[in-house]
Amino acid sequence: MTFRSPTFRDFELPGKSEAIATSAMAATSHPAATLAALDILRMGGNAVDAAVCAAALQGVVEPTQTGIGGDCFALIMRDAGTITALNGSGWSPARIDPERIRASGLREIPVESATAVTIPGAVRAWETLLSDHGSMELERVLQPAIRAAEDGYPVLERLAYDWRRQQQKLSRNAAAAAVFLPGGEPPQVGARHRQPQLAKTLRAIAARGAAEFYCGATTQRMVETLTALGGAHSIDDFETYRAEYVDPLSARYRDYQLWECPPNGQGLVPLIMASMLDRFDMSQYGPVSVERFHLQAEVARLAYAQRDSFIGDPRHVAMDIDGLLGAPYIDALVKRISLTKRMADIAPRPAPRHKDTVFIAVVDRDGTAVALINSIFDDFGSGIVCPHSGVLFHNRGSSFVLESGHPNALAPRKRPLNTIIPGMLARNGQPVMPFGVTGGHFQPSGQLQLLGNLLDHGLPVQQAVDLPRMFARGDSFEVERAVPESVIAGLQALGHGVTRCSHPLGTAQAIWIDRANGVLRGAADGRRDGLALGY
Numbered sequence: 001m002t003f004r005s006p007t008f009r010d011f012e013l014p015g016k017s018e019a020i021a022t023s024a025m026a027a028t029s030h031p032a033a034t035l036a037a038l039d040i041l042r043m044g045g046n047a048v049d050a051a052v053c054a055a056a057l058q059g060v061v062e063p064t065q066t067g068i069g070g071d072c073f074a075l076i077m078r079d080a081g082t083i084t085a086l087n088g089s090g091w092s093p094a095r096i097d098p099e100r101i102r103a104s105g106l107r108e109i110p111v112e113s114a115t116a117v118t119i120p121g122a123v124r125a126w127e128t129l130l131s132d133h134g135s136m137e138l139e140r141v142l143q144p145a146i147r148a149a150e151d152g153y154p155v156l157e158r159l160a161y162d163w164r165r166q167q168q169k170l171s172r173n174a175a176a177a178a179v180f181l182p183g184g185e186p187p188q189v190g191a192r193h194r195q196p197q198l199a200k201t202l203r204a205i206a207a208r209g210a211a212e213f214y215c216g217a218t219t220q221r222m223v224e225t226l227t228a229l230g231g232a233h234s235i236d237d238f239e240t241y242r243a244e245y246v247d248p249l250s251a252r253y254r255d256y257q258l259w260e261c262p263p264n265g266q267g268l269v270p271l272i273m274a275s276m277l278d279r280f281d282m283s284q285y286g287p288v289s290v291e292r293f294h295l296q297a298e299v300a301r302l303a304y305a306q307r308d309s310f311i312g313d314p315r316h317v318a319m320d321i322d323g324l325l326g327a328p329y330i331d332a333l334v335k336r337i338s339l340t341k342r343m344a345d346i347a348p349r350p351a352p353r354h355k356d357t358v359f360i361a362v363v364d365r366d367g368t369a370v371a372l373i374n375s376i377f378d379d380f381g382s383g384i385v386c387p388h389s390g391v392l393f394h395n396r397g398s399s400f401v402l403e404s405g406h407p408n409a410l411a412p413r414k415r416p417l418n419t420i421i422p423g424m425l426a427r428n429g430q431p432v433m434p435f436g437v438t439g440g441h442f443q444p445s446g447q448l449q450l451l452g453n454l455l456d457h458g459l460p461v462q463q464a465v466d467l468p469r470m471f472a473r474g475d476s477f478e479v480e481r482a483v484p485e486s487v488i489a490g491l492q493a494l495g496h497g498v499t500r501c502s503h504p505l506g507t508a509q510a511i512w513i514d515r516a517n518g519v520l521r522g523a524a525d526g527r528r529d530g531l532a533l534g535y
Contacts, residue, residue, distance in 0.1 A: 040141065055360055073373050123210045158527075160188060166383075302346065316411060400416045425451070435510035
């Protein structure tokens with residue numbers, strides 16, 4: 001790719017430049033995690049070692065976003081062109097009774113309930129990645145996370161902001177309040193926060209491996225906590241859980257190949273969007289313009305409608321993925337789009353709040369690229385903490401629907417629709433950019449906006465991350481505060497009901513492998529405290 005004008009950002013305005021390095025690079029949403037990953041790389045570790053180290057540390061220093069009580073997905077692409085996808089999302093308990101839950105009158109699974117907690121897959125995924133693709137043991141890469149939990153870490157500004165917004169949730173669970181509301185209040189910016197129980201659990205995992213989490217004393221404590229709150233979890237649900245290698249999916253966008261993890265994740269959505277947008281010359285429109293935002297909105301609305309209709313756990317439901325990505329189907333979707341007005345005939349599902357997670361991009365000295373994403377879904381997940389282990393549980397099971405017969409309907413030992421999607425851009429069989437955009441349901445839309453900023457508008461990768469964002473799904477259309485009023489007015493004239501966000505839309509990290517110049521060009525999002533660094 002040739003980076004077109006503007007080559008340079010405006011140095012008189014707030015912002016930051018790309019990180020540029022020649023050997024290896026890491027990009028995360030937290031400076032400490034980036035530094036820990038870089039330490040691993042500099043001492044000879046590979047991209048997988050560094051990514052797992054960063055993810056584990058972020059589970060301590062960004063507890064609103066992620067942790068060992070969550071899920072993980074990863075894409076690994078080597079310079080030789082091989083690509084590997086790992087699904088580290090967990091399943092529902094074998095004893096769960098959907099009919100009983102429906103009979104109770106619930107229309108959706110409460111986000112702060114034990115029923116929303118599927119078996120956390122992250123720890124098993126980390127161990128699998130390191131065993132099969134890493135060069136270091138789990139014990140080594142967990143050390144920064146153990147030290148941060150034991151000795152404490154300073155609370156950064158964005159973390160403190162998110163933390164304060166969840167005070168009521170944390171106060172509803174005594175164990176969560178004890179850990180995350182010291183003195184009855186969220187920590188202030190710069191306060192040192194410690195998690196001694198979590199440190200002990202991380203030490204036990206470092207000593208005994210993932211078995212400690214899935215069939216050890218920690219397992220017993222977690223099951224006792226969840227069943228006491230009405231969960232159907234058993235030791236067997238944990239013992240039999242395994243992360244799963246899956247066949248990645250891809251679609252063309254311009255002269256590149258976009259790779260994603262398959263369902264039960266929503267990686268199919270950005271692929272459908274990319275296939276539709278590839279039919280349009282987006283470079284003729286401004287990067288923040290009525291025309292571009294309108295087309296992206298319509299494409300997103302169509303793609304999310306396919307997701308909500310067809311995607312579930314492939315072990316439970318059949319999906320015609322080839323058909324959904326095939327040219328005839330994509331062409332039929334494109335024909336529904338008008339350049340002059342909003343489509344009115346898409347039946348939307350309610351658009352839930354944006355969720356949170358962390359995304360990590362790493363490229364090592366051998367050219368191996370890793371895109372890894374780790375999540376507890378909502379801020380502080382379910383808000384449930386296991387008091388004797390310090391494990392904060394995610395609430396990914398709240399994504400199940402209670403409509404009988406739906407592809408994503410709740411069922412025993414089933415994985416719910418999962419929003420976290422690492423992305424990998426490739427060209428001529430080689431990795432070009434590991435990247436990801438957080439924000440729950442926003443992620444597919446965010447990925448295509450980032451790719452368009454790069455491939456259609458030629459922006460340097462940091463500027464591509466920084467550009468104002470929009471999110472359309474169903475009847476919802478949100479834009480960030482930096483979007484001009486003239487663009488909002490133009491979209492409203494086309495029939496869109498546009499509102500301004502009360503918070504940023506997701507965060508992004510990316511590393512562009514610039515083969516022409518022999519360098520890595522990294523970006524990390526200022527919407528959190530992101531940092532990209534290399535050497």
